[in-house]
Amino acid sequence: MLNEILPEIIYSAISSNLNWDRLYEIRLRSNNPCTVNYGGLNYFLGAKGFVKSENDAIFVDLEMLENIILKASSNSIYAYNNEIKQGFITLSSGIRIGICGEIVAENDKIKTIKNYSSLNIRIAHQVKNCSLKAFEKLFVENEFCNTLIVSVPGAGKTTFLRDIAYQLCNQNYPYNLLIIDERGEIASVYEGCAGLDVGKFADVISYSSKQYGFEMGIRAMCPDIIFTDEIATINDASAILYAIGCGVKVVATTHCNTAKDLFLKNSFNELLNKKVFKRYIVLSNRNGPGTLEGVFDENFNYLT
Amino acid sequence: MKIVLLIVIVTMFIYIGVALKNNFKNREKLLYEITLFLKKLEGDIGFLQKNLLVIVNEYKTDNKNFAHILKVFKTYLNNGNSQELKNKLNYCSLKEEEKNQLLNFFESVGKGESTSEIYKIKNYLMFYEECLKRVVEENTKYCPLAIKLSILISLAICVVIA
Numbered sequence A: 001m002l003n004e005i006l007p008e009i010i011y012s013a014i015s016s017n018l019n020w021d022r023l024y025e026i027r028l029r030s031n032n033p034c035t036v037n038y039g040g041l042n043y044f045l046g047a048k049g050f051v052k053s054e055n056d057a058i059f060v061d062l063e064m065l066e067n068i069i070l071k072a073s074s075n076s077i078y079a080y081n082n083e084i085k086q087g088f089i090t091l092s093s094g095i096r097i098g099i100c101g102e103i104v105a106e107n108d109k110i111k112t113i114k115n116y117s118s119l120n121i122r123i124a125h126q127v128k129n130c131s132l133k134a135f136e137k138l139f140v141e142n143e144f145c146n147t148l149i150v151s152v153p154g155a156g157k158t159t160f161l162r163d164i165a166y167q168l169c170n171q172n173y174p175y176n177l178l179i180i181d182e183r184g185e186i187a188s189v190y191e192g193c194a195g196l197d198v199g200k201f202a203d204v205i206s207y208s209s210k211q212y213g214f215e216m217g218i219r220a221m222c223p224d225i226i227f228t229d230e231i232a233t234i235n236d237a238s239a240i241l242y243a244i245g246c247g248v249k250v251v252a253t254t255h256c257n258t259a260k261d262l263f264l265k266n267s268f269n270e271l272l273n274k275k276v277f278k279r280y281i282v283l284s285n286r287n288g289p290g291t292l293e294g295v296f297d298e299n300f301n302y303l304t
Numbered sequence B: 001m002k003i004v005l006l007i008v009i010v011t012m013f014i015y016i017g018v019a020l021k022n023n024f025k026n027r028e029k030l031l032y033e034i035t036l037f038l039k040k041l042e043g044d045i046g047f048l049q050k051n052l053l054v055i056v057n058e059y060k061t062d063n064k065n066f067a068h069i070l071k072v073f074k075t076y077l078n079n080g081n082s083q084e085l086k087n088k089l090n091y092c093s094l095k096e097e098e099k100n101q102l103l104n105f106f107e108s109v110g111k112g113e114s115t116s117e118i119y120k121i122k123n124y125l126m127f128y129e130e131c132l133k134r135v136v137e138e139n140t141k142y143c144p145l146a147i148k149l150s151i152l153i154s155l156a157i158c159v160v161i162a
Helices: A008-017 A062-072 A077-086 A132-138 A157-170 A210-221 A234-245 A259-264 A266-273 B002-048 B052-058 B064-079 B083-090 B096-108 B114-161
Strands: A023-029 A035-038 A041-046 A049-051 A088-090 A096-106 A109-122 A147-151 A177-181 A202-206 A225-228 A249-255 A279-284 A291-297
Touching: A008 A023, A008 A041, A008 A049, A023 A062, A062 A077, A062 A096, A062 A109, A077 A088, A077 A109, A077 B114, A132 A157, A132 A279, A132 A291, A147 A157, A147 A259, A157 A177, A157 A225, A157 A249, A157 A279, A177 A210, A202 A210, A210 A225, A210 A234, A225 A234, A234 A249, A234 A266, A259 A266, B002 B052, B002 B064, B002 B114, B052 B064, B064 B083, B064 B096, B083 B096, B096 B114
Parallel strands: A147 A249, A147 A279, A177 A202, A177 A225, A225 A249
Antiparallel strands: A023 A035, A023 A109, A035 A041, A041 A049, A088 A096, A096 A109, A279 A291
């Protein structure tokens, strides 16, 4: 897929010199050198791989960024504009292109983004069994617990979330799963098929807001557990409370350094006070993305 | 011998007349196809927001000229090189301004959000509907005239030779 959207010079620099499995991000900034996040560290990318000097790195210009977005949208920006307005485009196999540029607004509503200034191409990695160590702690008396995965950006929250869904299906737990994939990163559904393995008992609603996805999903699919990514706003928290009120379990992720730092977020007040989440999984980048710092219970007691 | 020559001259001029008429008609058919395609684009982009390539693949036409133009447009969508598109349009039966507008349209379509795309498509549709209207009027006048004139000229030449 990336060979179809990346300029030849960048694609060949990566494919002939780097290992795709260790490539997490390609950052392209207009009138700046191209950088990549490789195995958790950032490097300048030159035509023959990593370079020490920015002068030897591949130079990115506005035209390059525009061509990438045009190709990523199959020459149909209008068809992807709802995503572009939110600042990203998701491709098949979970590749997400984050977009920065000039916001075009009318009557306080964002119409689109133009004159792209930066792109961040994030490459999703499916790491099967990465959640196994924490998985067994997510049950109390054989019942699955509401779980929140907590980490700083880029520490493997989504990969972990996807693997929990995969484990539940793979180990034949009697649960119907519903994945509310707001940004298309969890299952990466493309033309009706999930690009990443989320398990055989999982249904996926893509590109829907959490509020709509939770309400519609519960009515339509009658799930036992809902999976969703990046809880941030009070509306997201309300959607979770609604689901739990309906008797549906929830596994979610959020950006935070430690579980206790959640108290700094206003949107989490109600969720924390009501002790909605019975398990907190904390991840970090300490030994590379996906480092398990611990599983905690609702009182933030360390379990593993 | 003379009779053979006269028959050849008459046939040749009638052939030229028919070719002229066909050329006029081809332009009319091509303009008609362009307006149909623009109407499909308007609906599919405005309502269904389908990808351009999907819309082009779905569009069925009996007009060989337009089918070939769309084929070249698909290649352009895949590789981004408009040279082949320019070459193809150079040999079609449209007038220079109509060719340029079509090339501009193909090069710019799909690069904006849906409201501006629809606005753009409507403008091009208006332009081509106007062209089509003019061509239909011209063809009603000049198509029968082309054949009549070619027959008359060939007969006049025959009289002079005879």
